[in-house]
Amino acid sequence: MVKRQNELVKSMSDSQLLKQLYFTQILLLTISAVLSMILFNGVSEFAGLWKPDTGQVLLIGGLTAGAVLIFDWIIMKTMPEDMYDDGGINEKMFRNRSVPHIIFLCLLISFTEEVLFRGILQTHFGFWAASLIFAVLHFRYLSKWLLFCMVVLISLLLGFVYEQTGNLFVTVFAHFLIDLVFAIQIRLNHIRRR
Numbered sequence: 001m002v003k004r005q006n007e008l009v010k011s012m013s014d015s016q017l018l019k020q021l022y023f024t025q026i027l028l029l030t031i032s033a034v035l036s037m038i039l040f041n042g043v044s045e046f047a048g049l050w051k052p053d054t055g056q057v058l059l060i061g062g063l064t065a066g067a068v069l070i071f072d073w074i075i076m077k078t079m080p081e082d083m084y085d086d087g088g089i090n091e092k093m094f095r096n097r098s099v100p101h102i103i104f105l106c107l108l109i110s111f112t113e114e115v116l117f118r119g120i121l122q123t124h125f126g127f128w129a130a131s132l133i134f135a136v137l138h139f140r141y142l143s144k145w146l147l148f149c150m151v152v153l154i155s156l157l158l159g160f161v162y163e164q165t166g167n168l169f170v171t172v173f174a175h176f177l178i179d180l181v182f183a184i185q186i187r188l189n190h191i192r193r194r
Contacts, residue, residue, distance in 0.1 A: 061173035095190035110175035
């Protein structure tokens with residue numbers, strides 16, 4: 001089933017893939033809004049998850065992203081490409097996007113996923129539940145054990161960072177930096193190949 005789903009995604013046009021991405025993010029935001037209304041005792045309780053501590057956000061979020069990026073670089077230098085290749089889906093998503101659009105998409109994805117997985121699920125159901133759901137929802141990586149393990153490890157790391165800081169700004173920033181570097185790298189590689 002995963003293989004069929006990956007083939008379906010790969011067969012989509014650029015605009016279909018982009019629409020699917022926006023649809024998914026809107027769906028996750030809607031789920032987050034509904035769960036927030038059910039699980040939080042008002043807006044102020046949810047707002048308490050956001051601590052505008054710039055030093056903490058930049059230092060811990062930046063170090064977290066840096067660790068993931070270094071780990072990914074090591075994997076890419078030591079493992080065969082077919083083990084970490086996602087079938088070209090990420091490349092198809094980001095290769096033709098402008099840098100401002102890439103920045104917007106990475107902000108949207110990191111905000112949406114961190115609000116749902118860390119802010120709502122982890123806050124109310126715990127570290128393990130949120131990390132496992134995050135990993136499983138990235139099901140397109142199930143056919144590639146190395147990619148799936150990497151997603152699980154990143155999810156656990158982001159969950160741990162959230163446990164330690166209690167600050168959604170930190171995990172959103174880390175997630176944003178990770179996605180942004182990967183997306184910009186895809187864009188630059190595409191430009192170089194032309």
